[in-house]
Amino acid sequence: MGVEATAKRVTRRRVRTRANLLDAAFGVFAAKGFGRVSIEEVCEAAGYSRGAFYSNFDSLDGLFFALYQERAELIAEQVAGALALDGPDLDVPAAVDRVTDVLLLDLDWLLVKTDFLVHAARDAAVAQTLLGHRARLRGAIAHRLARSLAELPSVLGDLDAAAYAVVAAYDGVTTQLLLDKDVEHARVWLKQLLTALLTDGSATPEQLP
Numbered sequence: 001m002g003v004e005a006t007a008k009r010v011t012r013r014r015v016r017t018r019a020n021l022l023d024a025a026f027g028v029f030a031a032k033g034f035g036r037v038s039i040e041e042v043c044e045a046a047g048y049s050r051g052a053f054y055s056n057f058d059s060l061d062g063l064f065f066a067l068y069q070e071r072a073e074l075i076a077e078q079v080a081g082a083l084a085l086d087g088p089d090l091d092v093p094a095a096v097d098r099v100t101d102v103l104l105l106d107l108d109w110l111l112v113k114t115d116f117l118v119h120a121a122r123d124a125a126v127a128q129t130l131l132g133h134r135a136r137l138r139g140a141i142a143h144r145l146a147r148s149l150a151e152l153p154s155v156l157g158d159l160d161a162a163a164y165a166v167v168a169a170y171d172g173v174t175t176q177l178l179l180d181k182d183v184e185h186a187r188v189w190l191k192q193l194l195t196a197l198l199t200d201g202s203a204t205p206e207q208l209p
Contacts, residue, residue, distance in 0.1 A: 018056045021046045022070065025063050030108035034064065034115035061126055064116050065133070071109055072137055078102045079144075096194045100187045107181065110174050138163035145198075156197065169193040 024046035028037050039060060043053050057063040079099050120126040142163040156162040169190065177186040 014056070017048060017052055018066075021048060021053060021056060021063065022067055025060075026067060026108070026112065029064075029067075029112040029115065034060075034112060035119055061129075064112075065129060067112070068116070068130075068133055071113075072133060075103065075137075079141075092198045093195050096191050096198070100191045100194070103187075103190070105174065105177060105183050105186055107178070107183075110178050114175075114178065134167070138167055141166050162198070165197050166194065169197060 021042065025037075025042045028041055028045050032041075037060070039050060039053055042060070042063070043050055046052075053063075057066065117130070120130045138160070142159040145162055146159055156165055173186050173190045173193065176189070177183065
């Protein structure tokens with residue numbers, strides 16, 4: 001029992017250390033930019049040694065992907081929860097309203113994600129990993145659309161193309177949000193774009209003032 005209890009304490013401590021490193025890295029990345037941060041700065045912000053860092057992550061890229069996965073899972077949960085309320089038959093305008101009301105539009109996260117996207121664009125190996133994450137996100141969106149929509153608007157083509165369009169709409173709106181910092185307008189634009197994409201155009205989403 002003594003060995004088992006010790007192992008549990010070590011596991012809990014490691015989980016806590018990893019979470020603290022992720023939280024500290026997020027703050028440092030948002031403040032300084034992903035490409036301008038060192039492992040030492042992350043360790044200092046978290047109050048840990050380099051050894052603690054390397055016992056959890058093999059690089060800053062690895063740490064970022066852990067952050068990315070955390071945020072991607074949160075967004076997926078938000079979207080899934082909002083869409084699940086309709087059951088098998090999706091009321092697109094109502095579902096889009098719910099999704100955009102709960103969707104994470106965090107400026108610090110968008111800054112970090114954009115910095116890393118630029119970094120990945122210059123490193124083929126990092127880009128491939130990021131592309132894999134984005135492909136899984138699109139796959140989850142396509143799966144939900146397949147369950148919920150009897151028919152896609154013809155302009156979207158197939159489900160994969162529809163998922164690309166949904167992600168592209170989100171990317172475009174959040175890029176604008178980085179510049180104007182207007183979260184409420186970003187939500188309205190996203191409602192308009194997604195409703196237009198996923199319906200035949202007959203729906204009338206909320207208009208911008």
